Amino acid sequence: MSKKPVRVAVTGAAGQIGYALLFRIASGEMLGKDQPVILQLLEIPDEKAQNALKGVIMELEDCAFPLLAGIEAHSDPLQAFKDTDYALLVGARPRGPGMERADLLAANAQIFTAQGKALNAVASRNVKVLVVGNPANTNAYIAMKSAPDLPAKNFTAMLRLDHNRAASQLAAKTGTKVGDIKKLTVWGNHSPTMYADYRFATTNGQSIKALINDQVWNAETFLPTVGKRGAAIIAARGLSSAASAANAAIDHMRDWALGSNGEWVTMGVPSNGEYGIPAGIVFGFPVTTENGEYKIVEGLEIDAFSQECINKTLAELQGEQDGVKHLL
Numbered sequence: 001m002s003k004k005p006v007r008v009a010v011t012g013a014a015g016q017i018g019y020a021l022l023f024r025i026a027s028g029e030m031l032g033k034d035q036p037v038i039l040q041l042l043e044i045p046d047e048k049a050q051n052a053l054k055g056v057i058m059e060l061e062d063c064a065f066p067l068l069a070g071i072e073a074h075s076d077p078l079q080a081f082k083d084t085d086y087a088l089l090v091g092a093r094p095r096g097p098g099m100e101r102a103d104l105l106a107a108n109a110q111i112f113t114a115q116g117k118a119l120n121a122v123a124s125r126n127v128k129v130l131v132v133g134n135p136a137n138t139n140a141y142i143a144m145k146s147a148p149d150l151p152a153k154n155f156t157a158m159l160r161l162d163h164n165r166a167a168s169q170l171a172a173k174t175g176t177k178v179g180d181i182k183k184l185t186v187w188g189n190h191s192p193t194m195y196a197d198y199r200f201a202t203t204n205g206q207s208i209k210a211l212i213n214d215q216v217w218n219a220e221t222f223l224p225t226v227g228k229r230g231a232a233i234i235a236a237r238g239l240s241s242a243a244s245a246a247n248a249a250i251d252h253m254r255d256w257a258l259g260s261n262g263e264w265v266t267m268g269v270p271s272n273g274e275y276g277i278p279a280g281i282v283f284g285f286p287v288t289t290e291n292g293e294y295k296i297v298e299g300l301e302i303d304a305f306s307q308e309c310i311n312k313t314l315a316e317l318q319g320e321q322d323g324v325k326h327l328l
């Protein structure tokens with residue numbers, strides 16, 4: 001018997017990430033080739049954005065995806081999030097000329113407060129939320145705080161692009177295949193302060209740290225390359241990462257929904273105090289996933305260098321959280 005369709009809400013659906021994301025969700029790459037989906041798409045109530053969304057919907061129709069059981073276009077989050085099982089919050093206010101970080105935080109705080117409240121009011125009580133729009137960790141924190149009737153653990157932020165970027169750099173450095181890399185993680189904020197940590201990672205069962213054996217490369221080449229990769233893409237393309245961001249969103253949601261088969265993946269999730277990260281902070285952690293739930297990998301040793309990196313990214317997140325405190 002065929003499965004009942006699930007509802008997938010995507011915000012910023014007419015944007016660049018949306019264009020790289022929707023077709024893959026509709027073809028079954030996120031939730032499985034046997035799972036029908038209804039897409040509930042949200043864009044701002046602006047003629048140009050709504051027209052662009054119509055065009056994307058026409059293209060989705062023209063793909064004749066057998067798993068696509070319905071498509072809706074909305075400009076109101078209370079409609080877009082109705083009964084939704086999955087919510088990918090991609091749309092966010094980009095930084096404009098002369099805008100300071102605090103202005104960006106305030107503009108996005110408004111968006112994610114409203115969307116958190118709407119999820120709280122109308123989404124499935126088990127909705128799984130992924131925040132992609134930047135600043136992703138803090139936006140996820142705002143949405144979570146604005147949705148007190150939903151489980152906090154259902155609000156997550158996207159660190160998977162950083163994880164995938166790190167895996168790719170390590171595969172190149174060790175001359176091995178990216179698919180052979182296990183037990184990699186990225187701690188902290190989705191920003192240049194994130195700490196990509198390969199101390200536990202293996203490739204074909206061999207320790208990557210032992211293979212590379214070069215802390216100067218780690219500190220002076222690897223970490224800045226992964227941390228500044230978003231800026232490098234913008235410099236090269238004139239636009240920020242879109243296909244790779246959409247790919248990471250698919251990876252994040254697929255693993256959360258369908259399981260990681262015991263492998264570590266990185267998710268930004270609210271801390272329960274693990275590794276000394278204050279409860280509630282949405283932080284990149286190593287997790288394993290099973291039966292639609294994630295579990296933080298605990299008990300890893302944190303050495304002095306790693307602690308310093310974790311403290312730095314935590315301090316940045318706490319600064320962001322302080323910057324929006326008065327709005328929550």
Ligand SMILES: NC(=O)C1=CN([C@@H]2O[C@H](COP(=O)(O)OP(=O)(O)OC[C@H]3O[C@@H](n4cnc5c(N)ncnc54)[C@H](O)[C@@H]3O)[C@@H](O)[C@H]2O)C=CC1
Nearest residue numbers: 012014015016017043044091092132133134136158161245
């Ligand atoms: N977490 C991560 O790893 C990454 C995050 N990003 C972030 O993802 C976000 C989206 O990126 P792009 O698709 O390239 O941007 P984009 O500007 O091409 O598209 C964003 C879309 O969101 C819409 N939007 C804005 N506010 C909205 C709201 N309140 N409700 C619904 N829709 C809204 C806009 O109309 C626009 O169509 C940006 O914040 C970007 O910085 C990008 C790459 C990686």
Ligand SMILES: O=C([O-])CC(=O)C(=O)O
Nearest residue numbers: 134161229230231240241
């Ligand atoms: O850097 C940006 O603006 C987009 C982003 O988050 C990334 O590519 O990691």
